[in-house]
Amino acid sequence: MITAPLWLIPGTIGVEFSENCNMNCVFCLRRGCKQVRGVKEMFRYVEPLITPTTKMVLGGREEVLADPRIDEILEEMEKLDIDFFIVSNGAALTERMLERLNSMRLCHLNVSVNSFDRMVHKGLSGGSELYPLVMENIERIARMNRRFTWSVSTVVTSMNVGELGEFVEAAVKLGVDGIRLLHLYRTEGDGRDWLDPGDYCKDLEKVRWELQGSGVWLRAFYPVAWSPECVAPWTQFWVTAGGDVYGCCWQVKALGNMDKQTAAEVWMGKGCAAERSRMRMGIPGDCTRCGEFQAEESKI
Numbered sequence: 001m002i003t004a005p006l007w008l009i010p011g012t013i014g015v016e017f018s019e020n021c022n023m024n025c026v027f028c029l030r031r032g033c034k035q036v037r038g039v040k041e042m043f044r045y046v047e048p049l050i051t052p053t054t055k056m057v058l059g060g061r062e063e064v065l066a067d068p069r070i071d072e073i074l075e076e077m078e079k080l081d082i083d084f085f086i087v088s089n090g091a092a093l094t095e096r097m098l099e100r101l102n103s104m105r106l107c108h109l110n111v112s113v114n115s116f117d118r119m120v121h122k123g124l125s126g127g128s129e130l131y132p133l134v135m136e137n138i139e140r141i142a143r144m145n146r147r148f149t150w151s152v153s154t155v156v157t158s159m160n161v162g163e164l165g166e167f168v169e170a171a172v173k174l175g176v177d178g179i180r181l182l183h184l185y186r187t188e189g190d191g192r193d194w195l196d197p198g199d200y201c202k203d204l205e206k207v208r209w210e211l212q213g214s215g216v217w218l219r220a221f222y223p224v225a226w227s228p229e230c231v232a233p234w235t236q237f238w239v240t241a242g243g244d245v246y247g248c249c250w251q252v253k254a255l256g257n258m259d260k261q262t263a264a265e266v267w268m269g270k271g272c273a274a275e276r277s278r279m280r281m282g283i284p285g286d287c288t289r290c291g292e293f294q295a296e297e298s299k300i
């Protein structure tokens with residue numbers, strides 16, 4: 001049952017079920033939460049905010065498809081019968097998994113490939129040997145009669161900024177619908193300076209140019225701190241495995257907590273209200289990148 005006023009319902013709801021993963025990417029900023037709550041508990045928590053037009057995002061700082069409870073997660077998703085979006089590193093996209101997802105209301109599947117070069121992929125994924133499996137699965141998506149939008153993404157770092165052209169070329173050849181370029185997000189003093197791609201705006205313009213007329217869309221995160229155009233706290237609700245609620249997956253300071261408040265209380269509570277009024281006044285939120293992401297997305 002919807003308990004919040006309709007005008008305040010978030011359009012997108014994200015749920016992180018854990019922080020477990022089958023890779024260990026050098027840039028990944030997991031919060032180090034060891035907690036795992038029940039799948040049903042997570043779904044029941046956000047349910048009061050769900051309407052038939054809500055879009056759900058399954059997983060955040062984790063590899064949700066490698067979660068041993070993925071069948072239960074998908075069963076709950078099926079019951080809700082709303083559109084959903086998954087970001088995956090691609091290793092668990094087996095034939096069975098793809099068929100299952102294709103029979104559901106998956107509207108968008110993004111595979112975070114990061115590089116089509118085996119050695120660069122290994123370096124970025126923390127030494128993972130899963131590259132051949134990821135490529136096999138990606139080729140399977142390319143061949144299948146899919147009902148969902150399919151994109152590939154890369155986090156642009158010093159290790160792969162030089163191969164953006166090749167990345168785009170390989171993605172177009174595979175027949176993706178879109179490409180997402182994510183600029184590297186770091187927290188202050190986290191020692192990831194060596195990964196910084198520097199100013200890659202010129203490369204980005206080249207990519208844009210190369211994609212002209214290809215029919216493939218591009219969504220790019222620019223390396224800027226924050227944009228006053230960000231609408232996340234008005235449109236998104238993001239609950240993590242640790243129980244904290246954010247306006248999006250990249251926020252640093254929680255706006256509420258599921259152990260202390262219901263979802264509707266958080267959404268209409270002081271934390272969200274303060275964040276919205278701060279942003280309305282042009283004061284950056286407690287985040288550093290998604291504002292520009294929103295702005296870019298809204299142009300497409």
Ligand SMILES: C[S@@+](CC[C@H](N)C(=O)[O-])C[C@H]1O[C@@H](n2cnc3c(N)ncnc32)[C@H](O)[C@@H]1O
Nearest residue numbers: 027028060061062063087088089112182184185
């Ligand atoms: C945290 S991951 C979780 C989903 C899945 N395990 C994956 O990697 O696709 C969500 C997205 O954020 C990206 N990402 C992770 N760490 C990042 C960072 N430090 N800066 C920018 N993007 C990052 C990933 O590449 C992925 O596309």
Ligand code: SF4
Nearest residue numbers: 021024025028062089
């Ligand atoms: S695959 Fe995703 S969740 Fe796993 S380490 Fe890489 S970015 Fe993080």
